[in-house]
Amino acid sequence: MSDAKTLLDLSAVDLLLMRIKKQLEDLPQRAQLLALRTKRAEIDAKAQQVEQMRKECEQTIAKLQDEETMLKAKNAEVQNQVDSTNNYKEVAALTKEIEGFAKRLEKIEFETLKLLERTDKIAAVEQQVATAQARLSKQDTDLHESFQLQAGTLKKEELKAVQAREQFLADLPNDLAARYEKAREAKGGFGAAHVEGSHCSGCRVAFTEGQIAKFREIQEAGDKVSECPYCHRLLVVEL
Ligand SMILES: [Zn+2]
Structure with missing residues (x-):
């Protein structure tokens, strides 16, 4: 009976479909892409942190420069006052003020230098981070491509198998096709053994000689197909 062969072919295609589905789920690129995204998120967070540090440095430098400009202007003003007075006490007080400006200006210069050094170091780190980001982007693109390629191949195989199973189902008498589908759905996967x-x-459960003889008898009787009493898949004895 050729229905028996069709049933086994159908079952084989369904087994293949299960394997393809599993292969699609297990493509290593999925886990790799996920790991890459985690790494990428870490690097992006680092990039933001470093950018924030650089901005803070730049803002502090700008503030110091403003203060420097202001102090220099004041200094010039006080210098003018010194030039235009002969009052000893007044000159002494103004000179003290000028000394204060000089001290603060010196401190500003020192702090600015330190901040500039720090900005240089931050810029170096920013460069490293940008390089890492570019490298991860490239890896992401490559992984995506290889995933698309492998998944595409598997999808094509899947489509062929789906078309084959439709044909096998169409080749079977309606009631047998329905029994097969019911068994397949109940077992998940394939419906004939x-x-x-x-x-x-x-x-994999063993049958007795008597059971096998009975299955054979049913099958040879014509249009009937037995089912396994244990897994309830349609059971073909011999082709
Ligand atoms: Zn069974």
């Missing part, structure tokens, strides 16, 4: 040695190829 055969007697392999003395076992069911689907669930």
